[in-house]
Amino acid sequence: MDIALCYESVLPARGGAETYLGDLARRLARDGHAVHLYAARWDANALPPATHFHRIDVPSGPRFLRPWRFGVACEEALKHNQHDVSIGFDKTWGQDVLYPQGGLHAASAAHNLLKFPGALSRGLAAVGKWLDPAAWSFARLERKQYLGPNQPLVIVNSFMVQRHFEQFYGVPPESVRVVRSAIDPMRFAAEDRLKRRHEERGRWMVFPEETVGLFVAMNYRLKGLSPLLKALALVPRNKPFRLAVVGNPKFKRYQREAEKLGVADRVVFLGHRDDPKNCYFAADFLVHPTFYDPCSLVALEALACGLPVITSRYNGASELLTPPNDGAVINDPHDAKALAAAMHRFTDHSYRAEASSAARQTGTKWTFEHHYQALLNVFGEVRKIKKAA
CATH class of the missing domain: 3.40.50.2000 (Glycogen Phosphorylase B;)
Incomplete structure (x- = not known):
């Protein structure tokens, strides 16, 4: 043609x-x-x-x-x-x-x-x-x-x-x-993935036993970073948990917000990355409480890397998920309790391992x-x- x-x-x-x-x-x-x-x-x-x-x-x-x-x-x-x-x-x-x-x-x-x-x-x-x-x-x-x-x-x-x-x-x-x-899942293929994971987490000063939730966006406001920080304040501290924020280099406002909420010690602001591949490798799940995404490529990339996805019903990519097998879908990004509960669930190692396997399968269903x-x-x-x- x-x-x-x-x-x-x-x-x-x-x-x-x-x-x-x-x-x-x-x-x-x-x-x-x-x-x-x-x-x-x-x-x-x-x-x-x-x-x-x-x-x-x-x-x-x-x-x-x-x-x-x-x-x-x-x-x-x-x-x-x-x-x-x-x-x-x-x-x-x-x-x-x-x-x-x-x-x-x-x-x-x-x-x-x-x-x-x-x-x-x-x-x-x-x-x-x-x-x-x-x-x-x-x-x-x-x-x-x-x-x-x-x-x-x-x-x-x-x-x-x-x-x-x-x-x-x-x-x-x-x-x-x-x-x-x-997306092309081969973009995220790497034989040394485990090595990259350890090196990246080391740069973040994250301990091996810590669960890491990943947030990737350029438009922090539309993609729900403020509600996410509010929800983070409700995640129990009985298990080590960290949130990694990647995307827009202008994050000072959200750093101040994290300090006011008392969660600054649980957030790593990484700014812009030309290639966020290693960030996916270092994380344990993706959290994307967006207010509008026709079909988020970030969610598809995360699934291709075997990361379960927490997102909102305002993301067309949520139609690909089968909660709670491979993630969670929140009705309202402003619902801090629901978002916190979804994140806290991933601090359970056994659930996280099963969800990761399911996420990888979900990511291969549509290529x-x-x-x-x-x-x-x-x-x-x-x-x-x-x-x-």
């Missing part, structure tokens, strides 16, 4: 969607598909040599106008080329398929309010968003994407996001295909190969529809 991928920036070293696009492009090229990339910037060395690059020039300007400018330019560029399938990955329109890996903006905006613990603070935050031109711009752009005259076939990475399409825009489930996110074949099925469906038309 001749396939066009549309995304403003494809620099795979930055991680996230950009890493995914690099992986997908290489897999498509390996199978002999013609891969076209429509982007404003890219790292050609991280993409297959046979990639056909189409530069989309986007004038500088306010952040909330950039997606509009890229979308217009991308739509115009696609008109001059014939592809079997074109797929957009973010704030674009005019493609045959749209795959919003970050979920719906409307759902994200609603869930962002949940991170505020009280009704008053949520109300004030809602007013602030109502006055934000970027929020208005992105909401209007999203309606253009999904409610316009030429509606695309939509791919989402969880049933949670599929429900959001119906809830916020009235798009029926049969018009939205669920293709779960996936990048499964994901890739499901995508090809959708692409084939689109090509048949276009040929029939």
Whole structure:
């Protein structure tokens, strides 16, 4: 097939969607598909040599106008080329398929309010968003994407996001295909894993008998670090337990919060890691009490490493778990008692060992190969529809 991928920036070293696009492009090229990339910037060395690059020039300007400018330019560029399938990955329109890996903006905006613990603070935050031109711009752009005259076939990475399409825009489930996110588990293969675990824990000054919960995120507020610290204050001290925080290098505010809560001695703030692999190896489970994640890659990475996962029902990846076998799903990240109880349970060595084995099995049930074949099925469906038309 001749396939066009549309995304403003494809620099795979930055991680996230950009890493995914690099992986997908290489897999498509390996199978002999013609891969076209429509982007404003890219790292050609991280993409297959046979990639056909189409530069989309986007004038500088306010952040909330950039997606509009890229979308217009991308739509115009696609008109001059014939592809079997074109797929957009973010704030674009005019493609045959749209795959919003970050979920719906409307759902994200609603869930962002949940991170505020009280009704008053949520109300004030809602007013602030109502006055934000970027929020208005992105909401209007999203309606253009999904409610316009030429509606695309939509791919989402969880049933949670599929429900959001119906809830916020009235798009029926049969018009939205669920293709779960996936990672390459071989990225976490290491023959010297035990050695790395001991060395990493030594750098953290964590004793061998201590249970370590791992929190990985860049957006600490949205991913629930504050509620997590409050829950940590309720975890009994009858067994040694430590929380390792990885991601954003700006963590001073949360250090102060940990001190106020009396848990500073139980938290290790590690800042940014280019490759968090060794952090997974050093930990015993992942705790991710997020307020919004369409399908958290962090959770998938943890499962691939054999780490049980504690997360919230606001994470589409929670649909993969079978609690209490391989982790726990919390209804509300603000429920400190429930979150503390879930963490404390992992201080039981026997339960932790069984959950780790189950987590590893869960992580192998859905692979990048499964994901890739499901995508090809959708692409084939689109090509048949276009040929029939």
